[in-house]
Structure formats: structure tokens, C-alpha cells
Amino acid sequence: MFAIRSLLKNTKRLLKAVPKQLWFLLAIAGLGLAAYFNLHVKIESLFGWSAIPFGIWLAITLFLLIFNRAQLLAKWRWIFAAFAASSAISGMLGIFYAPVGSLNSESYGGDIGIFISRAPVEWTRFNVSILEYSTAWLRIAIVLLIGFGVGYPKQANKTGKLSVRIFSSIFSFTKSTASLFHNRFNAWRIERSQVKALQRADQAAYEADRLTQSQNNVTKTQPASVEIQHAVSKPSTSESSVNPKEVIEVEKDDLAKFVERMPEDPATPITVAYPTPSELKAAAKETAPTPDYSAAQKFPWQLPSTEMLAIAEPGGITKQEV
Known part of the structure; x- marks a missing residue:
């Protein structure tokens, strides 16, 4: 009995000696552990990793509310700035998707982070544009500016x-x-x-x-051309004295005429050279040499069977082919 009484007295003295702030911190730690083990699925789905900054902000706010309300009222701007900073962090985490199976939420910031960075626009990790990313970061910057301006x-x-x-x-x-x-x-x-x-x-x-x-x-x-034309078209009044040999020469083709003309003939073009009849006969007698295939490699080429070109029978391949 004496031991029990002494234990109770020492416990009362310890409770009186320990400040209330320490008991508050212990209570907050106990509530946090209980919430993590019992409600971690809902907390991860709602907050994600942003539960850490929101939890710190909530603990500080409750501490000032219970033990120092005057300081809470005096520093309300700081409290609002801290809440804005926590919201901005949650929005940043809400932009990025969490790997499948790592969290019970789509993003690192949970549903609250998604709401801060995207609502009312909805986009998925497989269908997102630069404009949507830019809009999300702009919203986070606006939240930070509001918190900085108020705080x-x-x-x-x-x-x-x-x-x-x-x-x-x-x-x-x-x-x-x-x-x-x-x-x-x-x-x-x-x-x-x-x-x-x-x-x-x-x-x-x-x-x-x-x-x-x-x-x-x-x-x-x-x-000059007119004079030449008149000279050509002028009819001849003199009697024609044409020999039969000259008539035969007129009937020759143009090539023979050009070939038989002498270089002194002014009608022969300077830039054109025609072979003589002897050169034509010599060229006709000459024959092209037969090609020499002695250096070629004699490879025994095997031609494919002509049956491959036959039309296939209807119904696919036969049993013999299989």
C-alpha cells in the first residue's frame, strides 16, 4: 500500500511539473499516429504528401489558439501566409502524377492538390498540353503572391x-x-x-x-534576199542546152551531191564534213570484232523449275506439298 501511495504522489508531482505545452505536443503526436494507422488511406487520397505542410500548419495554429490567443490574433497575417504557402506546396505536388501503386491518390498532392492546380479543368497524365501546365503553375504563383501580400x-x-x-x-x-x-x-x-x-x-x-x-x-x-529571189524567179529566155548526163546527175540524192562537191564549191557548208564514197565502202567492209569472254567466270547457274510458274490449285496447298 505504501508503494502504491508513493507512486501516485510522484505521478501527481510529475503531472504538475510537466508543462501543458509538452502534453499538447504528446497529444498531437498520438493523434497523428492514430490517424496514420487508421485513416492513412483517406489521408493519402485527400492530401497525399501535402499532409506534412498542412499538418505542421494545423499544429502551430492549434498551439497558438489554446495557449496564446493574443499572439494568434496579432500574427494572423503570418498564419494566413503559412496557409497560402502550404496550399501552394500542395498545388505543386498536385501537378505531378504519382506512380501507380505508390500512393492512394492520382497525384503527389492528393485531391486537394489537384483542386488547387487544375480545378475546374481536368486533364490526365496521357493528355496534357503546355498551356495546361503553364496555367497550373500560374495559379500556384498567384496563391504565393496572395500569401506574400497579406503576410x-x-x-x-x-x-x-x-x-x-x-x-x-x-x-x-x-x-x-x-x-x-x-x-x-x-x-x-x-x-x-x-x-x-x-x-x-x-x-x-x-x-x-x-x-x-x-x-x-x-x-x-x-x-539582198529580194534580189536573190528575183534572180531565182526570173524566167530563162535562152534555149536550154542540157546534156543527158546532167539530167541523170540531177536525179541523184542530196547526199551524193554534197559528197561529190569540191571544197572550192561555195555551196558546201564549211562546218559540215561528209565522207567520200570510198570511205563509205571501206567502213561497210569492216566488221565489229567479236567480244572475248575468256576472262568471264563460268558459273553453273541452275535455273528454277518451270512448274513454279503454274497456277496454284484452289483450296490451298496439297498434302503432297506438305
Whole structure:
């Protein structure tokens, strides 16, 4: 009995000596373990890995709510900023899909992460575009900016003004650069059009000069051809004194005429050379040499059977072929 009484007294003293904050932490740890072992499927499906930042935020908020409400009211901006940061982390995890079988959720951020990063748009891991990814990251950035603006208004105001200055300077620089390139491009285009116009004018003048030159050449050569034509078409008034040998020569073909003409004949073209009759006879007597196949390899080629070309019988192959 004495031992039991002493144990109870020591327990009461220990309970009084231990601060309430420690008991709170132990209670939070016990509740966390119980929730993990009993409700881990639902927690993984709802929060995923984002249960860690949300759990830390909830524990800090409950601690201030129970033991220091004045501090909670004074630091409510920080509490909201921490909640926004936890939501942004959950949204980041909600963008990426978890491997099949690793979690009880589609993404690392659970259903809440999917809601923060995608809702009301739904997309799957097999059907996603760059625009949807960009929209998800933009939403997370907006959540972070809201948390930063509420938690630290002075710093957010300074950062906003600085960002506006930076963006305005970048915009003005881009605008001036674009206008400079635009002016240079317009000047180059105008100069090129002028050069093209001069080239077209030169080409037109060249064509006109060629046409004039060709007309002058035609007018110079036309009287001579007319005189030749008159001379050819003029009827002969003298009596014909043609020998029978000359009549036979007229009936010869043109090739024989050109062959028998002498080089002194002005009617023979200078750039054309025709063989003589003796050369033609010598060329006809000569025969092409027979090719020599002695160096060729005599390979015993085996030709396939002609039965392969026969039409197959209907119904497929026969039993003999099998």
C-alpha cells in the first residue's frame, strides 16, 4: 500500500511539473499516429504528401489558439501566409502524377492538390498540353503572391513597385528596339524596291535596244534576199542546152551531191564534213570484232523449275506439298 501511495504522489508531482505545452505536443503526436494507422488511406487520397505542410500548419495554429490567443490574433497575417504557402506546396505536388501503386491518390498532392492546380479543368497524365501546365503553375504563383501580400504588406508594396519599374524599363527597351529594327527594315525594303525598279528599267531598256538592233539587222539584209529571189524567179529566155548526163546527175540524192562537191564549191557548208564514197565502202567492209569472254567466270547457274510458274490449285496447298 505504501508503494502504491508513493507512486501516485510522484505521478501527481510529475503531472504538475510537466508543462501543458509538452502534453499538447504528446497529444498531437498520438493523434497523428492514430490517424496514420487508421485513416492513412483517406489521408493519402485527400492530401497525399501535402499532409506534412498542412499538418505542421494545423499544429502551430492549434498551439497558438489554446495557449496564446493574443499572439494568434496579432500574427494572423503570418498564419494566413503559412496557409497560402502550404496550399501552394500542395498545388505543386498536385501537378505531378504519382506512380501507380505508390500512393492512394492520382497525384503527389492528393485531391486537394489537384483542386488547387487544375480545378475546374481536368486533364490526365496521357493528355496534357503546355498551356495546361503553364496555367497550373500560374495559379500556384498567384496563391504565393496572395500569401506574400497579406503576410508582408510593406515588403509586398516595395516589391510590387520595384517589379513595375523593372517591367516598365524592359517594356520600353523592347519597344525602342522593336521600333529601331522596324525603321531599319522599312528603309531596307524601300531601298530594295528602288533597286528593283532600276533593274526593271534597265532590263526594259536592254530589251528595247535588242528589239531595235534586230529590226535594223532585218532591214539591212532584206534587199539582198529580194534580189536573190528575183534572180531565182526570173524566167530563162535562152534555149536550154542540157546534156543527158546532167539530167541523170540531177536525179541523184542530196547526199551524193554534197559528197561529190569540191571544197572550192561555195555551196558546201564549211562546218559540215561528209565522207567520200570510198570511205563509205571501206567502213561497210569492216566488221565489229567479236567480244572475248575468256576472262568471264563460268558459273553453273541452275535455273528454277518451270512448274513454279503454274497456277496454284484452289483450296490451298496439297498434302503432297506438305
